[in-house]
Amino acid sequence: MDGRSLKSLWDERGYVVVSRLFAAARVVELRAICDRVFIEWLVAQPAPSHAANQTNMAYLTEPQYFAQHPSQLTTLLRFIADDHVLDTLAALGVDAPLFHNTQLFFEPRDDTRAGDWHRDQQFGAPDAETEQLRMHQxxxxxxxxxxxxxxxxxIVPGTHARWDTAEELAIRKGLNGCRPDADEMPGACRITLDAGDAVFFSAWSIHRGRYVAGRPRRTFDAIYGAPSRFPTWYTPPPTCFLEPGVLNELKPRARAFFARFVDTYRERWLSGQYDI
Ligand SMILES: O=C(O)CCC(=O)C(=O)O
Structure with a gap:
């Protein structure tokens, strides 16, 4: 950090790095849960050796991972709604964050590759207008x-707040002979984190991952939104959040955070209208 407020860095770049968000002992605790869930996910895949070359798994809060480890679910929820996380989101201007989902990024087994440049709102969007509406709403x-x-x-700093240049769009969409996994994305910068550090970044910014076989990667990703009066295009699945008593052991702030999530989606979950 260079002494500027998180909010001014966020407004300018669309990302902020928070060093030592979690102390070493808490990193060990979160890693133990993520490692166990990862292994359980991997062995349950129809083709584990193929899955081992993926780059991430999602929905770590699925109840089946915690049937034998109920207290670990509470611990995981405490991490997602940790005071440091919620305080950072508030500092970025999101006072009532809405939980969305979790992912775990891991290194591919033997298939090193660069990911495609993208903005998260592009997935399933039929045109640029839809992408831009999603970004604004x-x-x-x-x-x-x-x-x-x-x-x-x-990440390409600043792209959370503007549309693509012609060159960015050509790369992101693979137009004019450009590749979406091109090395040369103008202005892109690489984010460097130590264990326990976090980067908060806008899902709408142009970004991508690079995936290096054999170099351990364990990055837990929690995704947050904010209540919106506009209809969403993606309803996350309920995972554990329809289980009775799942929030009982949480402190009031964390419980209120997840209760907002449950209240937002409960009706859709109960009628089976959600994405997976
Ligand atoms: O960190 C990464 O590997 C890429 C993350 C990403 O593309 C995403 O979460 O949408």
Whole structure:
């Protein structure tokens, strides 16, 4: 940090790095949960050796991972709604954050590659107008929390707040002979995290990951939004949040945070209208 407020850095760049968001002992605790869930996810895949070359898994709060480890679910929820996380989101201007989802990024087994440049709102969007509407009507913030040192994420600063230049668009959409995984994205910078550091970045900014086989990566990603009066294009699945008593052991602030999530989506979950 260079002495400027998180909010001014955020407004300018669309990302902020928070060093030592979690102390070493808490990183060990979160990593133990993520490692166990990761292994359980991997062995449950129809083709584990293929899955081992993916770059991330999602929905770490699924109840099946915690049937034998109920207290770990509470611990995981406490991390997602930790005071440091919620305080950072508030400092970025999101006072009533809405939980969205979790992911764990890991190193591919043997398939090193660069990911495609993208904005998260592009997925399933039929045209640029839809992408731009989503950008303006909704908030999407990733909190990447490194559990081992991680320099795999690249972001084009400032793109959270503007549309693509012609060159960016050509790369992102693979037009005019450009490749979406091109090395040469103008202005891109690489984010470097130590274990326990976090980067909060706008899901709407142009970004991508690089995936390096054999170099351990364990980055927990929690995704947050904000309540919006506009209809969402993606309803996250309920995972554990329809289980009775799941929030009982949380402190009031964390419980209120997840209650907002449950209240937002309960009806859609109960009628089976959600994405997976
Ligand atoms: O950190 C990464 O590997 C890329 C993250 C990303 O593209 C995303 O979460 O949308």
């Amino acid at each position: 909704h908030v999407g913030i990733h909190a990447h929390i490194a559990l081992v040192p991680d320099d795999h994420l690249e």
